[in-house]
Amino acid sequence: MLDDDMAHSARTVKPDVFAPPVVKPVPLQDRARHAEFTWLRDHAQNHRGQWVVLDGARLLASGPQLQDILRKLSSLERDRDPLFHWVDTD
Numbered sequence: 001m002l003d004d005d006m007a008h009s010a011r012t013v014k015p016d017v018f019a020p021p022v023v024k025p026v027p028l029q030d031r032a033r034h035a036e037f038t039w040l041r042d043h044a045q046n047h048r049g050q051w052v053v054l055d056g057a058r059l060l061a062s063g064p065q066l067q068d069i070l071r072k073l074s075s076l077e078r079d080r081d082p083l084f085h086w087v088d089t090d
Contacts, residue, residue, distance in 0.1 A: 036083040049089045055082045 035056040043059075044052070051069050053060040060082055061072040073082070 031080065033083055036085075040085060040087075044085075044087045047087045050087055052085050052087060053082045054085070055080070 036054040039054055039057045039059070040052070047062050050062050050064050051066050052062045053069055053073060055078065060076060060078075061069045063069055063072075066084075069084075
């Protein structure tokens with residue numbers, strides 16, 4: 001049997017909590033990342049176990065510690081957001 005707290009919670013749960021998820025398209029999209037993905041395909045093997053930060057086909061920073069990468073990037077001027085990618089060791 002439900003205790004008082006559980007029974008109260010069961011009565012106060014909104015019905016939409018159990019509804020199926022709804023996917024809503026949004027007009028915002030990230031920019032095309034073809035150049036970054038091409039760079040990763042061609043060069044990722046040289047950066048295993050590291051973060052790489054790319055702006056197009058340009059490597060902005062790389063290294064094993066994200067905090068160090070963020071420090072390096074704070075001094076760079078950028079017009080757009082770069083792609084951050086962790087290159088696994090496998």
